[in-house]
Amino acid sequence: MTLKTVERFALIAAWAAVIVGFGIALPGVFLTWTNFSVMFASQAPAALLALALIVPLTAGDYDLSAGATVTLASMIIGVLNVNLGWPILPAVLVALAGGALVGAVNAFFIVLFRIPSLVVTLSTASLITGLVQWMSNSSTIGGIAPGLVDAVSGGQLFGIAYAFYYVLLIGIVLWYVLEYTPLGRRLLFVGRGREVARLVGIGVGTVRAGCLITSGAIAALSGVIYAGLLGAADPVSGLNFLLPAFAAAFLGATSIVPGRFNPWGAIISVYFLSSGITGLAMLGIPMWVTNIFNGAALLLAVTLSQLVRGREETDYA
Amino acid sequence: MRGVIQTAALATVLTWGGASWAATAxxxxxxxxxxxxxxxxxxxxxAPGPAFDIKACAAGKKxxxxxxxxTNPFLKGIIDRMIRAKDDTGLEVVEWQNQGQPSQWVQGMEFAAKNKFTAINLISGIDPKTIEPQIxxxxxxxxxxMVSHFYDPSQPVNPLVSSSVAIxxxxxGKLLADxxxxxxxxxxxxxxxKSDEVPPTAPLVKGITDELAANCPDCKIVQQINVxxxxxxxxxxxSVQAALLANPTVNYVIPIYDSMSQFVVPAVALTGKAATVKIATFNGTPFVIDYVQQGKVEMDIGESIDWIARATVDAHLRDMCGLAVPKELNVPFYIFDASNAKEAGTPATFDKGYGQDYVEGFRKIWKTAP
Structure with a gap:
């Protein structure tokens, strides 16, 4: 077994070790189907957000507005469905379109005016946050239609709430596009070297814009799922998913397809980190320890990956 | 024979002990x-104190x-109502808008000093010790x-502030435990x-633990989760999901501030415990009272923000005019559960459900009743 094969599956092995460790420490409690089914469903918004981030990250752009887009989408549903009495389906569609629009606005400034993505998305994140506070009067809106709640957390398949299957679906689509289509290759070229990509005739601006719009739409889907899980639209907490989602995206880039942002790595990272949090919480360990667990896991994984890969180019270096 | 007597004596002691334990419970x-x-x-x-002519007291003061x-609707709501109560109180109230950053509070203090305000009201959450030089x-x-809706009566008040009306x-906490x-x-x-970083948390949680110790020998706090x-x-x-799965005997979750409950409700639902695990909480935030109406939260302890607004203006004007200041806001806590949550409106609002008794009450002691 080569070192690179070890690297490829190291995160899965670490996840397995965490599961076995907590399984031994918490007999009959941690290693239960209920625990994992609950975890798979409740982490779906975080996993979708991580998937949203890896698309522009692959093309070399940061989307710091994705967390705010989660909040915006759930609040659009809250306002339209609860406050204005819209049926849930049009409200969801407007929320998804809103996410895509955020991506388009980001792309407009990033691609057309050549402003760094970090600056533009930082600005739009702040702008959206203000917009959401205005829309919601900074208050949670409860009472979202049961139709969405049923479609996200009410119904189950193989004992796991539907929320998880939206993650799988987006994961499969991204995996297929990134791995098996010319578009995926173009995206990778743009991320690794914009000038080279431009010189070989790739429409760099179009690819980057497409990535940002996709990111906005997937982040909005995360917001829709979040609203369905809570049965409410919360004006702030989507923002707090952003940094953990970035952590999962980077952690995921050390596994499965090491050196590249990839959907399975990102999804596994989210569930690896949440397994740690769940196990620690079950042991009654204070919550601050979970932040240390998350930070240490990311730092360790990226460092080990860097050691294995030496000077080889990566998406995140 | 001796053994029989000993056994009988032991049985008597155990019976008495058990009976007394049961009686205590x-x-x-x-x-x-x-x-x-x-x-x-x-x-x-x-009445928070003797009657006084509030408009005479408030004349020329701001x-x-x-x-x-x-951005906190609870606090903004209190201030908006203090401003609107000017017709009754005569006091001009101005809000220093901020986004929760101490540097903005510092700016506000300096603004008050430069613009000749009579008093500054730090409302619900600004710890005076964070801005001592400005005070x-x-x-x-x-x-x-002056400080309002921040300290518990058991907590020492910062000596630099002129007065505090505690909550x-x-x-x-005791009521939640009860x-x-x-x-x-x-x-x-x-x-x-709980959130230990928020100052009211300590007295609130102590209220829960003390009351359980006093009234319930068989009750148990299975886990305290600080977020x-x-x-x-x-x-x-x-963390709630983990706690419920790890401890199947849990029958109550108490998120001590009710805005936490939007994250507790799905945790209870996803773990399939909605029938056995109930949620009791505090603040009376409208969307949580909606949850009570929908059966997702069992009870929410509320307080009327219009009542708080009037009680705050009353106490602070007493201070400004050299009268005795009440130590507490004296705004009653009111339990919303399935039986009365609809009184708060559908959807619920901040002020409904508490009656109008206080409006006339304040007018009488302020000598503004027609």
Whole structure:
């Protein structure tokens, strides 16, 4: 077994070790189907957000507005469905379109005016946050239609709430596009070297814009799922998913397809980190320890990956 | 024979001990039920002090009100109502809008000093010790700094502030504990969700633990989960899920501030425990009272923000005019559960459900009643 094969599956092995460790420490409690089914469903918004981030990250752009887009989408549903009495389906569609629009606005400034993505998305994140506070009067809106709640957390398949299957679906689509289509290759070229990509005739601006719009739409889907899980639209907490989602995206880039942002790595990272949090919480360990667990896991994984890969180019270096 | 006597004596002791234990437990449940019942009646106005001519007192005075964060609808609502109450009180109230950053509070203090305000009101969440140099400067400029809805009566008040009207967070904790004792007939197994960084948390949680110790020998706090305010959205749900799965005997979750409950409700639902695990909480935020109406939250202890606004203006004007200042806001806590949550409106609003008794009550002691 080569070192690179070890690297490829190291995160899965670490996840397995965490599961076995907590399984031994918490007999009959941690290693239960209920625990994992609950975890798979409740982490779906975080996993979708991580998937949203890896698309522009692959093309070399940061989307710091994705967390705010989660909040915006759930609040659009809250306002339209609860406050204005819209049926849930049009409200969801407007929320998804809103996410895509955020991506388009980001792309407009990033691609057309050549402003760094970090600056533009930082600005739009702040702008959206203000917009959401205005829309919601900074208050949670409860009472979202049961139709969405049923479609996200009410119904189950193989004992796991539907929320998880939206993650799988987006994961499969991204995996297929990134791995098996010319578009995926173009995206990778743009991320690794914009000038080279431009010189070989790739429409760099179009690819980057497409990535940002996709990111906005997937982040909005995360917001829709979040609203369905809570049965409410919360004006702030989507923002707090952003940094953990970035952590999962980077952690995921050390596994499965090491050196590249990839959907399975990102999804596994989210569930690896949440397994740690769940196990620690079950042991009654204070919550601050979970932040240390998350930070240490990311730092360790990226460092080990860097050691294995030496000077080889990566998406995140 | 001796053995028989010893056994009989032991049995007698055990029986008496058991009987007394049972009696203690029953008495505790009875006390808890009485406390709960006391907070279910229509809230009654209690005068915070002797009557005074509020408009004469307020003439020419203005107060800058600095909330912990202007995006908090609870605090913004209180200040808006203090401003609107000017017709009754005569006091001009100005809000210092901010986003919860201490540097903005500092700016507000300096604004008050430069613009000749009579008093500064730090409302619900600004710890005076974070802006002591500015309070000293305000004192030197003859501007009194007052604190409202922040300290529990058991907590020492910062000596730099002119006065404080406290709110009984400890009493809220006791009432939450009494609710779980009464509802489980003394068999509550509780998970508490708290945020230790917020100053009212300590007296509130102490109220829960003290009341359980006093009234419920068989009740247990299974786990206390401390989650920072900025992490509510990401940490409460997974930690509650973990706690419920690890401890199947849990029958109550107490998120001590009710905005936490939006993350507790899905945790209870996803773990399939909605039938056995109930949620009791505090603040009376409208969307949580909606949850009570929908059966997702069992009870929410509320307080009227219009009542708080009037009680705050009353207390601060007494201070500005050299009268005796009440130590507490005296705004009653009122329990919303399935039986009365609709009184708060559908959807619920901040002021409905508490009656109008206090409006006339204040007008009488302010000598503004027609």
């Amino acid at each position: 029953e008495e505790g449940v009875a006390r808890a039920k009485a406390q709960v019942e006391a907070h279910r009646g229509s809230p009654k106005f209690v 107060m800058l009100s600095i909330p912990n964060n202007s 000293k400067a305000a004192n030197a400029a003859g501007i009194k700094t 009984g967070f400890n009493a809220v 609710w779980t004792i009464a509802k489980t007939s003394g068999k509550a197994n509780i998970v508490i969700i 920072g305010v900025t992490e509510w959205g990401t940490k409460i749900q997974p």
